[in-house]
Amino acid sequence: MNLLNRIRRSIWRMTWPTDDQGRMKLVLNDLLLHLHPTTVPLRALKVTYTFGLGGLSILLLGVLAITGALLLFAYTPTPDQAHKSIETLQTEIWLGQFVRNLHHWSANLLLILVVLHMLRVFYTAAFHHPREFNWVLGLALLLLVAGANFSGYLLPWDQLSYWAVTIVTSMLDYIPLAGPAIRRAVLGGPEVGASTLRNFFAFHISVLPFSIFVIVAFHIWRVRKDTISIPRAVDEDPPTKRQLKYVTTVPHLVVLEVTGGLIVLALLLLWSGTVNAPLLESADPHHPPNPAKAAWYFVGFQELLLHFHPVYASFVIPALTLLALVLLPYLDFDPDRDPNVTGIWFRSARGRRLAGLGLLVGTVWTTLMVVIDEYWLDLPSLLSFLPNSISTGLIPLLATLLGLFIFRLALRAHGATASESNMALFSLLFAAFVTLTAIGLFFRGQNMALMWPWEV
Amino acid sequence: MISKPQLAEQELSADSKFSRRSFLRKIWLGLGVLTAGEGILVALRYWGSRRADNPAGTTIAVGRPDDFSPGTLTLFPEARLALVRLDDGGFLALHLKCTHLACVVSWDDEEGSFVCPCHGSRFDRTGAVLNTPALRPLGRFHLNISATEIEVDTGHLVERIHVSPDDVTYWSGE
Secondary structure, three states: OOHHHHHHHHHOOOOOOOOHHHHHHHHHHOOOHHHOOOEEEHHHHOHHHHOOHHHHHHHHHHHHHHHHHHHHOOOOOOOOOHHHHHHHHHHHOOOHHHHHHHHHHHHHHHHHHHHHHHHHHHHOOOOOOOOHHHHHHHHHHHHHHHHHHHHHHHOOOEHHHHHHHHHHHHHHHHOOOOHHHHHHHHHOOOOOOHHHHHHHHHHHHHHHHHHHHHHHHHHHHHHHHHOOOOOOOOOOOOOOHHHOOEEEHHHHHHHHHHHHHHHHHHHHHHHHHHOOOOOOOEOOOOOOOOOOOOOHHHHHHHHHHHHOOHHHHHHHHHHHHHHHHHHHHHHHOOOOOOOOOOOOOOOOHHHHHHHHHHHHHHHHHHHHHHHHHHHOOOHHHHOOOOOHHHHHHHHHHHHHHHHHHHHHHHHHHOOOOHHHHHHHHHHHHHHHHHHHHHHHHHOEOHHHOEOOHHHO | OOOHHHHHHHHHHHHOOOOHHHHHHHHHHHHHHHHHHHHHHHHHHHHHOOHHHOOOOOEEEEEOHHHOOOOEEEEEHHHOEEEEEOOOOOEEEEEOEOOOOOOEOEEEOOOOEEEOOOOOOEEOOOOOEEEOOOOOOOOEEEEEEOOOOEEEEEEEEEOOOOOOHHHOEOOOOO
16 A cells, blocks of 8 residues: 555545445444444434434534634624624624624524424424433523523624623522522623623633533434434334334435535525624613613513513523423323324324414413503502512412413313323413514514514 | 452441442542532632622712702713702712613603613602512612712612612702
């Protein structure tokens, strides 16, 4: 062997495979490919089952790491320099605006894809035993991705980021007992300032990306160990390993991944070439814009704050939701008792209708409640003999929980299984959150008054 | 099936509660917990070491008492301060920060109230809540009034649960 060949072989030991055995060996011996099994069930390759959402999220993390590294060379994390350095990046550095757009839009798209991935896993019951813990890891990743998005939001130090971060970090104040201490620690002082920017920058470029990397590795490893779930038709028994036809990962799975990845990448590049990431004027701590809104993914909570006592809107309700989501895989399915529905979209034919019903009820009910609370209902004066935390906190929360409980009882009485009823509730609450977000984003204008989108 | 070393250990520990192995395991576990705790403590202390970088306010001079006629309200946006002179001549220094989620409130001349752009809370000229979601009145600062100068100590915010007549400072000298 000549020297060049020896060097090449020392790095990449395989010759290009020509038979299935070689292709399986290739998967085992390649660093990137070895995240896959050597063969996959043909049925699991159905694109309309997973939509490749997990894989595409990994792709976006890659884009974010590369563009993020580039941005680090241009950015200065101090209040008086940050905004200027972004302006310089956009106007004077070659492709600077494009790289920032790519980073910005990838981050936003990542958050959307991660939520869609979670919905897919939920509605196909792919989080049922034995995959319960991977659902919890997925939740951790969702929080970390939201945290990464949010910490990045402050860095341009413009009016948008300064006030959005002011609002969201002030919500921390309402956590019982430790709230003010936590907020001071996060902000590094009484208000958003130089220390805050330094803290957020450190989290954004080191703590959060590193945590995401580690948990993503764990998450993928669990998928490998638990094997991928198999899509199946309603009323079809779970297929045994024997009944499944396996094909080699190379080329069958890899071709799909590369195709999907390239399509999304192409769209992302096109979008980033046409639509600029927003940048308002430099942060002014004395003049908030009107209306001042949180980052779009927190606007749902901001809307909730208009209707609930702050302790409930910014602590009790999010904490209860998170707890329910963590326990969901353990409560929704007991392998000793419940029928296996993993891989069936919406559990059953009835499940499909119930999920639709949940989404409908959630949307209509939330819209109605927001409008009623805005124009007619005045709980604090109606129940003026009670403290505010009860009249606008505990009472509305208990009323809501009671409503949800009755909704679930009604479904069960009509023969829905526990898992189907849970799914309807999940759909209802998800629709409620999306509705709150949409109202906060499109229907709130000056002084956060309710108005039509064209008046905002 | 019991292997030989385990058998020996069982004989050794027959008359004591802990075998050597479990004793050492506990020691190592304890040391591990201690190290992790130290690590967390160091990280937290380290994190807190530059907290003072965000400046607090200082005492500022805003003018002479005669500059403000009764029933007026003067804004000092840079200090996030509104100096209110009530109709009875009393002075009140309000912090222009919403007690709901820390947005800066502005004075709405038409409505005659402070309004928060973030969630629409409103406060009257004494800082009392007119409109939720804010629950507590605007914070206030201590005032030091002499014939030649009004000094506002913006470094020390007084947070209030309710408005009270004691919040108002009167100047008697002419």
